[in-house]
Structures are given as structure tokens and as C-alpha cells.
Amino acid sequence: MSNIQQTLSIIKPDAVERNLADEIKSFLIKKNFKIIDNKKIHLNKDEAAEFYKVHQSKPFYNDLCSYLSSGPIVVMILEGENAVASYRKIMGATDPKNAEKNTIRKLYGISIDKNSVHGSDSIDNAKKEIEFFFKN
Numbered sequence: 500m501s502n503i504q505q506t507l508s509i510i511k512p513d514a515v516e517r518n519l520a521d522e523i524k525s526f527l528i529k530k531n532f533k534i535i536d537n538k539k540i541h542l543n544k545d546e547a548a549e550f551y552k553v554h555q556s557k558p559f560y561n562d563l564c565s566y567l568s569s570g571p572i573v574v575m576i577l578e579g580e581n582a583v584a585s586y587r588k589i590m591g592a593t594d595p596k597n598a599e600k601n602t603i604r605k606l607y608g609i610s611i612d613k614n615s616v617h618g619s620d621s622i623d624n625a626k627k628e629i630e631f632f633f634k635n
Contacts, residue, residue, distance in 0.1 A: 512570035
């Protein structure tokens with residue numbers, strides 16, 4: 500039985516800065532994801548703070564917000580079979596050093612902070628995150 504879902508993907512400032520957006524998109528298409536919509540935007544600090552509100556209580560929250568708003572990002576709605584879990588698997592571990600071979604973060608990530616991509620961690624969050632960037 501098919502379980503087609505949508506999830507949010509963000510190509511973070513470090514990857515956009517290194518002109519990796521098209522390469523990462525191609526990687527995703529090869530992994531059977533459909534890119535339903537995508538756009539390049541530059542969040543300000545307040546928008547980044549709103550997006551990462553779930554991490555408000557964590558020590559890395561301010562750095563995360565500063566980083567996400569430090570340059571242009573590419574936000575995408577991905578669709579595919581079990582998209583949330585599948586995308587998280589091909590993103591790889593948060594720290595590129597610990598990521599499995601042939602995952603996005605192993606291939607393109609620089610550090611635990613500059614790990615090139617973000618993906619929704621649950622179906623509920625995917626809905627909220629997609630809504631955040633693609634409200635009609």
C-alpha cells in the first residue's frame with residue numbers, strides 16, 4: 500500500500516553559498532522525490548526565530564536563527580513514499596562526520612552547524628513547516 504507524503508526541505512545558507520542547490524535537487528529527484536514547489540528566499544532573524552520556535556529552549560537556538568537568516572535558502576516541498584522518514588534517512592546524521600555514506604550531509608555538510616539541509620521531523624511538523632513557507 501502506498502503512503503505518499505509531503506515534507507519540507509531547506510537547503511541551508513552554507514549549501515546555497517557553495518552553489519549546491521541544483522546538485523541537491525538532482526540528488527533528491529534521483530532518490531524518487533518529486534519537488535512540488537520550491538523557492539529561494541532570505542529570512543530575517545525574526546522569521547528564522549519563528550520557524551525554529553520549537554527549539555526555543557535549547558542552547559543552540561540563537562545560533563540556529565542567526566545561521567538560517569545569514570544568507571539565502573532554498574525551501575522545497577518534497578513528495579514521495581513515506582517522505583518524512585525517507586528524507587530524514589537520506590539527509591543523514593546532523594553531524595556530517597557521523598552521517599552514513601551517500602547521504603546529503605555526508606556529501607555536502609561542512610560541520611554540525613553547517614550541515615547543508617533541514618527536513619521535517621514528523622508528519623505534523625511537515626504540515627506546519629510547509630504552511631510556514633508556502634502559505635497561499
